[in-house]
Amino acid sequence: MPSPAVVIGVDSSTQSTKAAFIDAATGEQLAVGRAPHLVTGEAGARESDPEIWWRALCEAVAAGLKESGLPARAVTGIAVAGQQHGLVVLDGAGRPLRPAPLWNDTRSAPQAAALTDALGGPGAWTERTGSVPVASITASKWQWLRENDSTSAAGAAAVRLPHDFLTERLAGVAATDPGDASGSGWYSTATGAYDPELLELLGLDAALLPEVAPTGAARIGSLTGAAAEALGLPAGIAVAAGTGDNMSAAVGLGLGGEGLLDHPALSLGTSGTVFAASRTRPASTALNGFAAADGTYLPLACTLNCTLAVDKVAALLGLDREDATPGGDAVLLPYLDGERTPDLPTASGLLTGLRHDTTRQQLLGAAYEGAAVTVLRAMDELLAACGLDPDAPEVAARPLRLIGGGAQGRMWVETVRRLSGRPLV
Amino acid sequence: MPSPAVVIGVDSSTQSTKAAFIDAATGEQLAVGRAPHLVTGEAGARESDPEIWWRALCEAVAAGLKESGLPARAVTGIAVAGQQHGLVVLDGAGRPLRPAPLWNDTRSAPQAAALTDALGGPGAWTERTGSVPVASITASKWQWLRENDSTSAAGAAAVRLPHDFLTERLAGVAATDPGDASGSGWYSTATGAYDPELLELLGLDAALLPEVAPTGAARIGSLTGAAAEALGLPAGIAVAAGTGDNMSAAVGLGLGGEGLLDHPALSLGTSGTVFAASRTRPASTALNGFAAADGTYLPLACTLNCTLAVDKVAALLGLDREDATPGGDAVLLPYLDGERTPDLPTASGLLTGLRHDTTRQQLLGAAYEGAAVTVLRAMDELLAACGLDPDAPEVAARPLRLIGGGAQGRMWVETVRRLSGRPLV
Structure with a gap:
């Protein structure tokens, strides 16, 4: 019997990573691999080293592949859904400059309030981004970084959300999707693009940000040789843009267009x-x-x-x-x-x-x-x-x-x- | 050894009567007799037949005398402290016309509110009686009686508080004291006498009320022959005015002049x-x-x-x-x-x-x-x-x-x- 065509859905959440192996024809879940994460910090701080997410992704895929009993060549595609809002800053070689402040890091609450005021109140933010800045929104964390770790902020060659970071590790392409981007605080749901005025307010160069794919399901590239080796999967398989965890949950429930x-x-x-x-x-x-x-x-x-x-x-x-x-x-x-x-x-x-x-x-x-x-x-x-x-x-x-x-x-x-x-x- | 001179303090409370036998010279408590009461009523009504209090007083004194082992002739005086506020209405022979609404009978709440308004508000009442009418105040109960049992109200030959009723049974004298009187709602703590204007407001003839003795400790008469027989005590011993239960508690604590x-x-x-x-x-x-x-x-x-x-x-x-x-x-x-x-x-x-x-x-x-x-x-x-x-x-x-x-x-x-x-x- 020939192996079914299999796609891998990765859930990179706050405490752990799951890699679900899905029969592309039937939607049946064939196996799930898991690996835990470490979150550190106290007094409002919640951080993780993005490299941990990458290693956990590799481990979870390996564990799932082993559990499935399938040959690696059965896998034809992969996409990542990640915890929303976390702020990943990378150097020119794609290496994290520091641990990423996560969605539940509350140190950025003052910056959220200041941002809200800077635009004239909640209504103006809702108008542009759909959401009012709170501590969890990535823009608040970026402001916190500028005020509290200006070296990392000034030295950033790339700014990513957690799932973007992982997608880039898979495909070597800087890409995100409208869903996860809409939790950043610098993406306009009205225009479907980054908001230039907000980027200016945040002192954030658009060149540091990934391209926004039309949908999370869009293929943005192929698995690189290095990633293929790390994952034990065939190089060249499809990598989709992926999305944030809440958006992928909606897909899983059959909600949407x-x-x-x-x-x-x-x-x-x-x-x-x-x-x-x-x-x-x-x-x-x-x-x-x-x-x-x-x-x-x-x-x-x-x-x-x-x-x-x-x-x-x-x-x-x-x-x-x-x-x-x-x-x-x-x-x-x-x-x-x-x-x-x-x-x-x-x-x-x-x-x-x-x-x-x-x-x-x-x-x-x-x-x-x-x-x-x-x-x-x-x-x-x-x-x-x-x-x-x-x-x-x-x-x-x-x-x-x-x-x-x-x-x-x-x-x-x-x-x-x-x-x-x-x-x- | 001669018997000590003994006085009896009666506590006629809501649920029971206690008769404490006290050594008049030392204040030592020698014995306590007890007898229970019955309170009836629902939906806000709380009533007792005053005759029950009298029978309980007789039983409690008999029980205390027995417990003390003293001869009846050792007893030289008696006084009653009673639950405050209850409304006792008597016929010309001193017999209750109906069960007495007690302090915790809440049916008189509307009458209390109406009385408060009739005098122009709480301040005017505080000025005269020291207290604002609430359901528990006797005046509210009298108004309730006039509105809900006009036969008893119109036929009353005497209006008493619970402890007055018992004192009168002991001494054949209609007497009360300033303490219990001050809970009636028709006694002025400002003048130390019944308030004629309040009595007029209440349609209550002052002739129906007992004399107010100068203090609760004042001797107002002597134990009648009939009472002496009912209690098993010597006729002619001193009967003091007595008071309300809260006032007697203050005496017991050494508070006061x-x-x-x-x-x-x-x-x-x-x-x-x-x-x-x-x-x-x-x-x-x-x-x-x-x-x-x-x-x-x-x-x-x-x-x-x-x-x-x-x-x-x-x-x-x-x-x-x-x-x-x-x-x-x-x-x-x-x-x-x-x-x-x-x-x-x-x-x-x-x-x-x-x-x-x-x-x-x-x-x-x-x-x-x-x-x-x-x-x-x-x-x-x-x-x-x-x-x-x-x-x-x-x-x-x-x-x-x-x-x-x-x-x-x-x-x-x-x-x-x-x-x-x-x-x-």
């Missing part, structure tokens, strides 16, 4: 994320108006407190996480880490409605409700930003895609179903 | 109560400006949520009530039953400051702190109403008397000590 549009997906994890592919360019300061990998848009809102916050309440009450009932008169907003959506960075967890007849199970249920209603409100804002009325019957009837760890929990599913009034898939 | 003035006492029970004897007539709408039994004043403030509310939080957290630490950033206002001081009748329990590193012990500590700070704030208002600056060093240095069930708890004592910064006795 080829599939479901304006169907919201809810990811219940450490944080709660809601996103939808849309042809309408979203413009709301309450969410990230990313581009998708395929020419559509990917408005995305993210709450900070979701499954981890509810688990903390369960632990305080000494309850199993499934041992909950509806909260009754108790209302609990589990903003244990402060909150981002709504924008309440200094908030903490709040409980009200406590009575003598309140049960522990109700308190835990109230925590579920508070976390769920927060992400469902973000969903309503997102639908409105797509030009849809969330309360209109035909919009409210659209099934909600529930993903992430919380989607495995009975109480999560019941709570979202009850509070949203929507069918879940 | 003969003892410590302006030294606050904190009672930590189901509700938290703070009071102090003062020569200054208090005038604050935030507290009850009672008269004391001895010619001084007894300003008193009462919070609704104290030990029971903290115990509820401990139960929710699965903690022993002593397993608490200071609350840290967590703030918990345990107003599980709504609150009266401050005036937040529709409040419920509120928690804020919840973080991922918050412990169960901190949450319980925060409940202690919330309940304690509520009663300590009431104490500051009370001291201010006595003309004292709570922050002045000589005032802040006065020891706080901690009584009630909470005074037995280590965490209660530590929390009050820490938050008040005062020495405790």
Whole structure:
């Protein structure tokens, strides 16, 4: 039996890399190789050496190939989806000048605020890039670098996002895609290109940036000989532009120009994320108006407190996480880490409605409700930003895609179903 | 050995009667007899038949006498301290016309509000009676009776407070004292007499009311033959005017004209109560400006949520009530039953400051702190109403008397000590 044609999808995330071996004809996942990363830093710092990502990619591909039992020649293409927003600065030989500040590095918060002001407020940013600068946006990190490590900033021969860096290692071509580029803070979702005025504001030379491929699926080159050797794969196979992790998740869910549009997906994890592919360019300061990998848009809102916050309440009450009932008169907003959506960075967890007849199970249920209603409100804002009325019957009837760890929990599913009034898939 | 001279102090409270046999020379308590009461009613109603109090008094005295082993002739005097505020209406023969609505009967709340308005607001009431009418004040209950049982109101030959009713059964004399009278809503602490204008407002004939003795300790008569027979005591022994339960507690603590003035006492029970004897007539709408039994004043403030509310939080957290630490950033206002001081009748329990590193012990500590700070704030208002600056060093240095069930708890004592910064006795 001849080997099937196989493509490799690489997920280079914050803590680890996965390489999924997929049958190109059927879409079946044949094997997955994994390798962990190291994140270092304290007091707001979160950094990784990009070379670690590259080594992890090589290890994960090797492990996946071994698990699949396939010959290397079966592999015909590869693309990378990476954690968004991280800032990679390279020297002229493509070597990292320093560890990359990651998306969750909060040292760049002051720079984000200053950038927002510099353009006259959130609205101007939404207008251009689709998103308001926060600490996670790459532009904020670039400003932080200029102020705190000017040697690296001044010496940078190339500026990359994490997935661009890996794609360039594979194909020797400096390329990115609209999706990941839209999280940089210097790419305009309005024009589909880097924004010259923003680059000037940031003191960033456009020549340092990769070309933006039309879509993440576009072939931008071929596997180089050096990369082929490092990966144990045939040189010359197709390398696609790849994209950011949220954009690739949308592709995996079938959202986008080829599939479901304006169907919201809810990811219940450490944080709660809601996103939808849309042809309408979203413009709301309450969410990230990313581009998708395929020419559509990917408005995305993210709450900070979701499954981890509810688990903390369960632990305080000494309850199993499934041992909950509806909260009754108790209302609990589990903003244990402060909150981002709504924008309440200094908030903490709040409980009200406590009575003598309140049960522990109700308190835990109230925590579920508070976390769920927060992400469902973000969903309503997102639908409105797509030009849809969330309360209109035909919009409210659209099934909600529930993903992430919380989607495995009975109480999560019941709570979202009850509070949203929507069918879940 | 001759028998010591013994006096009997009767505590006729909401749920039971105690008769304490005291050595008149030494103050030593020789025996205590007890008998329970029945309180009936639902949906806000709380009533008892006054005849039950009388029978319980007889039983408690008999039980105490038996326990003491003393001959009846050793007893030389008796006085009653009773639950405040209850409304007793009698026929011409001294028989109750109906069950007495008690202090905690809340059906009279609308009448309290109407009375407050009728005089032009809280300030006018504080000016005259020292207290603003609430549902518990006797005047509110009298208005409720006129509106809801006009037969009993119109047919009343005598109107009494619970302790007056019992004193009259003992001595055949209609007498009360300034302390209990000051909780009626028709006695002026400014003039030390019934207020004719308030009686007119209430449609209440002064002839229906008992004489006000100068102090609760004043002898108002002698034990009648009938009472002596019912109690198994010698006829002719002294009967003093007696007083309300809060006033007698102040006497027991040594507060008042003969003892410590302006030294606050904190009672930590189901509700938290703070009071102090003062020569200054208090005038604050935030507290009850009672008269004391001895010619001084007894300003008193009462919070609704104290030990029971903290115990509820401990139960929710699965903690022993002593397993608490200071609350840290967590703030918990345990107003599980709504609150009266401050005036937040529709409040419920509120928690804020919840973080991922918050412990169960901190949450319980925060409940202690919330309940304690509520009663300590009431104490500051009370001291201010006595003309004292709570922050002045000589005032802040006065020891706080901690009584009630909470005074037995280590965490209660530590929390009050820490938050008040005062020495405790």
